[in-house]
Amino acid sequence: MKFDIVTIFPGFFDSTFSFGVISRAVENRMVEINVHDLRSYSSVKNGKTDDTPYGGGSGMLMTPGPIGNAVSKIKEKELRSAVILTTPKGEEFDDRKAQELCEFEQLIILCGRYEGIDDRVSELYVDMKISTGKYVNSGGEYACSLIVDAVSRYIPGVLGNTESLDTESLRNGLLEYPQYTKPRIYKGKKVPEVLLSGDHEKIRNWRRRESIKSTFVQSPSFLDGAQLSEEENSFLKELKTRNSPGFNVYVALVHYPAYNSHLEVVSTAFKSIDAHDISRDATTYGVKKFYLVNPVEEQRRLAERLVNHWVKGEGKNFNETKSKAFGIISIIKTIQEAVEKIKEAEGQTPKIVATDARFSNNMTGYQELREKIFENAEPFLILFGTGWGLTHETIKEVDYVLKPISGYREFNHLSVRSAAAIVLDRLLSCGA
Numbered sequence: 392m393k394f395d396i397v398t399i400f401p402g403f404f405d406s407t408f409s410f411g412v413i414s415r416a417v418e419n420r421m422v423e424i425n426v427h428d429l430r431s432y433s434s435v436k437n438g439k440t441d442d443t444p445y446g447g448g449s450g451m452l453m454t455p456g457p458i459g460n461a462v463s464k465i466k467e468k469e470l471r472s473a474v475i476l477t478t479p480k481g482e483e484f485d486d487r488k489a490q491e492l493c494e495f496e497q498l499i500i501l502c503g504r505y506e507g508i509d510d511r512v513s514e515l516y517v518d519m520k521i522s523t524g525k526y527v528n529s530g531g532e533y534a535c536s537l538i539v540d541a542v543s544r545y546i547p548g549v550l551g552n553t554e555s556l557d558t559e560s561l562r563n564g565l566l567e568y569p570q571y572t573k574p575r576i577y578k579g580k581k582v583p584e585v586l587l588s589g590d591h592e593k594i595r596n597w598r599r600r601e602s603i604k605s606t607f608v609q610s611p612s613f614l615d616g617a618q619l620s621e622e623e624n625s626f627l628k629e630l631k632t633r634n635s636p637g638f639n640v641y642v643a644l645v646h647y648p649a650y651n652s653h654l655e656v657v658s659t660a661f662k663s664i665d666a667h668d669i670s671r672d673a674t675t676y677g678v679k680k681f682y683l684v685n686p687v688e689e690q691r692r693l694a695e696r697l698v699n700h701w702v703k704g705e706g707k708n709f710n711e712t713k714s715k716a717f718g719i720i721s722i723i724k725t726i727q728e729a730v731e732k733i734k735e736a737e738g739q740t741p742k743i744v745a746t747d748a749r750f751s752n753n754m755t756g757y758q759e760l761r762e763k764i765f766e767n768a769e770p771f772l773i774l775f776g777t778g779w780g781l782t783h784e785t786i787k788e789v790d791y792v793l794k795p796i797s798g799y800r801e802f803n804h805l806s807v808r809s810a811a812a813i814v815l816d817r818l819l820s821c822g823a
């Protein structure tokens with residue numbers, strides 16, 4: 392594999408590829424890395440390669456001429472080659488892409504600088520645009536180094552036996568298991584006993600399970616493509632079920648305090664459709680209890696009649712699944728009452744999570760909260776608002792405020808039932 396890197400800072404790569412796996416691959420001629428100084432392809436005085444953008448705007452853009460000259464000169468017709476433009480606007484680079492690129496014989500990688508590259512370069516010379524992530528670096532040299540390294544690892548022979556690809560994260564659709572080396576105890580943290588047992592079969596099974604567990608928590612969609620044995624599949628099923636070492640999540644539908652359309656604080660009316668739908672959402676995702684919070688006695692009585700119908704009355708014989716879903720409902724007066732009940736059941740105060748359709752500072756992302764939930768270190772109570780949402784006073788007091796669910800339109804008026812389904816899926820789904 393030949394990498395041809397086009398850059399205005401060739402010195403950037405002086406030491407980048409001089410270490411470990413890649414330097415050995417270069418030494419053993421499995422990989423050839425050529426760094427081309429873009430300035431030497433410029434026909435303008437002083438090797439100028441940039442100019443001001445048409446239409447105005449800050450910064451400079453790289454002109455198409457030198458890049459066009461470089462690509463035409465470097466591209467070898469008899470090789471299977473691809474021209475890659477590094478750009479934050481490109482397809483996100485991942486393991487699959489690294490494997491795909493390894494099939495080429497020559498990769499020409501264009502490193503942008505300043506405000507980027509004249510777009511006609513993409514139209515005329517580029518086969519694929521690649522971004523290494525959702526951030527902006529000062530130059531394409533950073534992305535280029537990552538691409539060369541990740542692709543080279545897939546070239547047969549580049550990795551020795553000691554650096555096998557087989558167990559690495561993402562191979563076989565799984566993230567890697569936790570690894571430990573000496574000392575056995577570091578700052579009070581012990582290496583898991585099984586790794587000291589010398590029982591290779593046991594260690595292999597433990598590692599596979601840990602891999603499945605981290606993948607399930609961090610990237611559940613990867614599991615769709617993973618090849619699991621029958622026993623591993625039942626372990627995964629166990630992880631998905633409510634009593635697994637999964638999570639301790641509670642939800643509450645808050646009728647008071649809530650805003651009305653004039654942003655006055657009111658107590659909203661109980662709706663049976665909310666109880667029907669959210670109890671089913673919550674049961675599906677393994678939520679332990681669904682609190683209906685309403686301080687108005689009349690309202691609570693109404694809710695109790697409905698719940699009793701399905702849990703103890705006629706409804707129980709009529710529809711068992713509905714009866715089961717209604718079984719997790721608890722009707723209470725205040726959010727504080729929910730907190731006390733959870734504290735009693737779990738022996739710990741829950742972290743409270745608010746949901747809000749409005750954007751504000753310091754909101755928490757779904758993946759971040761999902762990881763915290765799956766650490767299983769503490770219980771969580773997720774609050775859903777009624778009317779025009781939870782009040783600022785409530786939101787100010789909670790531990791996390793989840794980012795709003797939103798589409799690309801201005802219209803953003805989900806029913807609380809739909810919002811609850813989406814939030815629970817993002818936080819607790821098994822990703823199937």
Ligand SMILES: C[S@@+](CC[C@H](N)C(=O)[O-])C[C@H]1O[C@@H](n2cnc3c(N)ncnc32)[C@H](O)[C@@H]1O
Pocket residue numbers: 476477478479480501502503504505506507508521522523524525526527528529530531532534
């Ligand atoms: C400062 S950036 C230009 C950003 C450009 N104005 C924009 O907003 O898309 C300069 C160069 O760094 C490289 N670069 C920056 N961030 C990148 C990323 N996330 N992935 C790949 N290349 C990146 C590109 O080669 C880009 O042309």
